[in-house]
Structure formats: structure tokens, C-alpha cells
Amino acid sequence: MLIMNEFDIYDDYAIAEVVPDHILENIFSFLRLKDLRNCALVCKSWYRILSDENNDVWRLHCIKRLAEEVMKSDLLSTVNTYKSKLRAFFHAWNPHDCSRNIYVKANGFTLHRNPVAQSTDACRGKVGFHHGRHAWEVIWEGPLGTVAVVGVSTKEAPLECHGYVGLLGSDEQSWGWNLVDNHLLHNGDTQGHYPLLNNCPKYQVILTIHTTNLINHFCPITLKCVFS
Known part of the structure; x- marks a missing residue:
């Protein structure tokens, strides 16, 4: 039972400070992610709870949004916290921003290209950036085929074209x-x-943007192989 004196009732932060952590974690797990950012600004206690990336807040959000096969597989084995796993999901492939010959599997992290002849197809991630440094790890399973390209692009870059060409890097948008x-x-x-690299299974794409214009940046990406 929570007991507050008359003075505490009129204290703006009284309830926020005395509610036990495990109850707050359960409550926070029902809120929208964008609302949690505001909650972290309420008081030091809430900020402390939401800064713990491995507590029940982020674990329960992961259970709600990530497929069970992803949580149990090695796909996110190098992603150490529940919050970072959730972040990875929201930065993964966008099923609504890809070629008609590509579909993103239910796990949200794997895309598959239908074997359509004389077609080059692409898919973008869910989130774009205009500043900062960002990194992705791409795992390529199976043969590379005629053309296999990873990289970065603006939202204006095409996602499909006829023939087998390097679609990423084909114009100034990528x-x-x-x-x-x-x-x-x-x-x-x-x-x-x-x-x-002899068909290395893992690749890292590291994007560094010093201006808001990707096209005018002299060296916007660093690409390297990561051996498993």
C-alpha cells in the first residue's frame, strides 16, 4: 500500500517517485515508444528506469513487435540489449519501400527477391538520415548472381530497372x-x-554525413567485409 501525507499529494512528482520500479516497467510496456521519450523527461526516477536497456520495459516491447524466430535465432546475437534489438527492427528493411519483385519476410530482417529474369531490384530501410554516423550489417546468403550491390541512397533513387545493372550507384542519388x-x-x-573478398558472408555499411546533402559529400560511405 502506498501512503502519502497531505504535502506529498500536492507535489507534482510525488507519485512518480514512489511507485515501485517493477510496476512502472509494466506500465511503460503498454505505452507507445514515442511516448516513452517524454516519460524519460518527467523525473530522475523515470529516466533511470527507461535508461536501462535490458529491463522489462524493452523486453516486453520486443516480445510484442519482434517475431519469436528472431528472438530465438542468432540473427541479433551481436545486439546485446532489448532496446537495441528493438532499434534494429525499426531500422530494418521497409516492406513498403522496395521493388515489386522483392518481399520482406515476417521476421522483418530478411528480404527475398523473386527470380524474375532481366530485372534488377532493390529495397530501402525504414528510416532515413540527414546527419550523423550510422552502421548496418548485411548478411548475404547464397550466390551473389550477376550483380549484387549494397550501399546507401536518397529516397529519390530508383528501386527497379530492366536488365542486370548496379542499381545502387547508377545515378547521383546513390x-x-x-x-x-x-x-x-x-x-x-x-x-x-x-x-x-571471396563472397564474404557478412558486410558492414557505415554512413557518415557531414552535410545535409548526400550527393555533394566527397566520401559518404565506408564499406567493409566482416568475417564470421
């Missing part, structure tokens, strides 16, 4: 790394070469 011949592509030209 930069791409062709994993087949290890060429860095931008505006339809080769901008550099990477060492041959």
Missing part, C-alpha cells in the same frame, strides 16, 4: 558497392576498388 567485382559505384561510374 552510392553502391558491387560485391561481385568489388567496385565502388556512384553516378554510373566506378569510384574505386575494394580487395577481393
Whole structure:
């Protein structure tokens, strides 16, 4: 039972400070994620609870939003906290921003391209950026095919075209790394070469934006292989 004296009742932060952590965690798990940001500003106690990325707040949100197979698989094994797993999900592939020949599987992290002849297809992530440094890990399963490109683009870059071409890097709206011949592509030209990686299973895409204009940035991406 919670007992507050008459003075505490009129204290704006009295209730926020005395409610036990486990009750607050359960309450927070029912709130929208964007509302949790405001909750963290209420008082030090709430900020402390929401800053713990492995408590029940984030665990329960993960259970609600992430497929069970993802939680039990090795897909997010290098992502150490529940909050970071949730963040990864909201930055994963966008099923509504991809070629018609691509579909994103129910786990939210795996995309599949239908074997359509003479077609190059792409998919973007759910969240775009205009500043800062950001990193993604891409795991490529199976053969690379004629053209296999990972990279970054603006929202204006095309997601589908006829034939087998390096779609990412084909114009000024994107930069791409062709994993087949290890060429860095931008505006339809080769901008550099990477060492041959022998079909490495994991790749990292690191985007650094110093201005709000990706096109005018001299070296917007760092691409490297990560061996498992």
C-alpha cells in the first residue's frame, strides 16, 4: 500500500517517485515508444528506469513487435540489449519501400527477391538520415548472381530497372558497392576498388554525413567485409 501525507499529494512528482520500479516497467510496456521519450523527461526516477536497456520495459516491447524466430535465432546475437534489438527492427528493411519483385519476410530482417529474369531490384530501410554516423550489417546468403550491390541512397533513387545493372550507384542519388567485382559505384561510374573478398558472408555499411546533402559529400560511405 502506498501512503502519502497531505504535502506529498500536492507535489507534482510525488507519485512518480514512489511507485515501485517493477510496476512502472509494466506500465511503460503498454505505452507507445514515442511516448516513452517524454516519460524519460518527467523525473530522475523515470529516466533511470527507461535508461536501462535490458529491463522489462524493452523486453516486453520486443516480445510484442519482434517475431519469436528472431528472438530465438542468432540473427541479433551481436545486439546485446532489448532496446537495441528493438532499434534494429525499426531500422530494418521497409516492406513498403522496395521493388515489386522483392518481399520482406515476417521476421522483418530478411528480404527475398523473386527470380524474375532481366530485372534488377532493390529495397530501402525504414528510416532515413540527414546527419550523423550510422552502421548496418548485411548478411548475404547464397550466390551473389550477376550483380549484387549494397550501399546507401536518397529516397529519390530508383528501386527497379530492366536488365542486370548496379542499381545502387547508377545515378547521383546513390552510392553502391558491387560485391561481385568489388567496385565502388556512384553516378554510373566506378569510384574505386575494394580487395577481393571471396563472397564474404557478412558486410558492414557505415554512413557518415557531414552535410545535409548526400550527393555533394566527397566520401559518404565506408564499406567493409566482416568475417564470421
